[in-house]
Amino acid sequence: xxxxxxxxxxxxxxxxxxxxxxxxxxxxxxxxxxxxxxxxxxxxxxxxxxxxxxxxxxxxxxxxxxxxxxxxxxxxxxxxxxxxxxxxxxxxxxxxxxxxxxxxxxxxxxxxxxxxxxxxxxxxxxxxxx
Amino acid sequence: xxxxxxxxxxxxxxxxxxxxxxxxxxxxxxxxxxxxxxxxxxxxxxxxxxxxxxxxxxxxxxxxxxxxxxxxxxxxxxxxxxxxxxxxxxxxxxxxxxxxxxxxxxxxxxxxxxxxxxxxxxxxxxxxxxxxxxxxxxxxxxxxxxxxxxxxxxxxxxxxxxxxxxxxxxxxxxxxxxxxxxxxxxxxxxxxxxxxxxxxxxxxxxxxxxxxxxxxxxxxxxxxxxxxxxxxxxxxxxxxxxxxxxxxxxxxxxxxxxxxxxxxxxxxxxxxxxxx
Numbered sequence: 001x002x003x004x005x006x007x008x009x010x011x012x013x014x015x016x017x018x019x020x021x022x023x024x025x026x027x028x029x030x031x032x033x034x035x036x037x038x039x040x041x042x043x044x045x046x047x048x049x050x051x052x053x054x055x056x057x058x059x060x061x062x063x064x065x066x067x068x069x070x071x072x073x074x075x076x077x078x079x080x081x082x083x084x085x086x087x088x089x090x091x092x093x094x095x096x097x098x099x100x101x102x103x104x105x106x107x108x109x110x111x112x113x114x115x116x117x118x119x120x121x122x123x124x125x126x127x128x129x130x
Numbered sequence: 131x132x133x134x135x136x137x138x139x140x141x142x143x144x145x146x147x148x149x150x151x152x153x154x155x156x157x158x159x160x161x162x163x164x165x166x167x168x169x170x171x172x173x174x175x176x177x178x179x180x181x182x183x184x185x186x187x188x189x190x191x192x193x194x195x196x197x198x199x200x201x202x203x204x205x206x207x208x209x210x211x212x213x214x215x216x217x218x219x220x221x222x223x224x225x226x227x228x229x230x231x232x233x234x235x236x237x238x239x240x241x242x243x244x245x246x247x248x249x250x251x252x253x254x255x256x257x258x259x260x261x262x263x264x265x266x267x268x269x270x271x272x273x274x275x276x277x278x279x280x281x282x283x284x285x286x287x288x289x290x291x292x293x294x295x296x297x298x299x300x301x302x303x304x305x306x307x308x309x310x311x312x313x314x315x316x317x318x319x320x321x322x323x324x325x326x327x328x329x330x331x332x333x334x335x336x337x338x339x340x341x342x343x344x345x346x347x348x349x350x351x352x353x354x355x356x357x358x359x360x361x362x363x364x365x366x367x368x369x370x371x372x373x374x375x376x377x378x379x380x381x382x383x384x385x386x387x388x389x390x391x392x393x394x395x396x397x398x399x400x401x402x403x404x405x406x
Binding site: 002003004007022024027028029031058071092094095096097098099100126127128129130 | 249321349
């Protein structure tokens with residue numbers, strides 16, 4: 001059963017991975033980080049990614065049509081792309097109350113966004129279910 | 131004609147209510163214990179930090195729901211499983227190890243929930259206090275180690291969290307006072323989490339009570355409460371009058387409802403300015 005560090009190291013084995021973090025989107029705290037981060041400061045990156053995740057999670061326009069059930073995150077992923085990289089945020093669904101997501105930073109030339117999205121979803125699930 | 135050019139008297143300045151200690155640390159004692167790689171429990175006014183070789187392994191505060199509440203409130207663990215693990219824990223096998231080896235919890239889930247509870251309790255434990263902290267050497271928590279946190283990281287996060295709350299709404303009174311709703315109907319644009327919180331505000335519950343009832347971290351609850359306060363939907367209940375004046379919470383709540391909106395706005399503005 002993987003812990004936080006193993007989960008982040010596994011994410012770093014994805015092709016093109018530059019950095020990964022587990023972040024709480026209410027407080028902006030990074031619960032774990034590995035690899036690089038844009039700008040070189042993982043704490044700033046975590047706080048900025050948390051702000052983006054919070055907006056996605058809190059605005060009804062992005063929630064699924066089934067409507068929120070209160071306990072689960074309303075959003076699965078947030079994807080941001082720029083000229084040289086992808087950012088993939090994956091919300092972690094826990095059975096206790098929490099507000100965390102996995103943040104993966106991918107190099108655009110080597111990264112495979114579709115593969116990374118599927119794998120990160122599996123990792124998020126294994127992290128909390130074992 | 132002589133012109134008297136007397137400068138006006140200086141405006142009085144109130145001392146800042148909670149002067150920050152010198153830059154860097156929130157607790158000089160904690161910084162020293164970290165440098166000495168101490169093991170034991172640092173007991174402060176609003177909570178206790180457990181250290182192992184200078185790193186924080188656990189934190190508890192009466193103002194936050196503990197790990198047990200967070201894990202049992204939504205059915206992640208059954209209460210008897212938790213109690214059983216705590217009762218069987220000894221120096222070699224902490225309760226955390228027992229929960230993992232018994233297959234009751236995934237390692238990632240435990241680490242995640244534990245770190246959340248640790249930072250949550252530490253925020254309150256490291257709040258400015260009026261009494262000095264005490265350190266009891268060699269005390270370990272029954273939970274045992276999960277993921278230790280460096281003292282410097284924890285202190286930095288506590289300061290960042292204070293700043294986060296201050297930016298949302300500078301008045302700290304809603305953090306600890308019983309809360310009242312200032313509008314009968316919930317405003318649109320609230321998140322589901324805020325709505326759930328708002329529904330339970332009844333003039334008697336504090337943020338800590340609400341966090342415990344909902345099985346949410348207390349700091350996360352404070353973030354929502356301050357956002358609701360900033361939106362003018364929630365206010366701290368005014369301090370009750372002398373004992374026995376018969377004012378019930380229901381009355382306090384009602385009087386909050388009937389207040390003129392202009393007056394409540396001015397009051398909130400005044401409170402916010404005073405808290406700056």
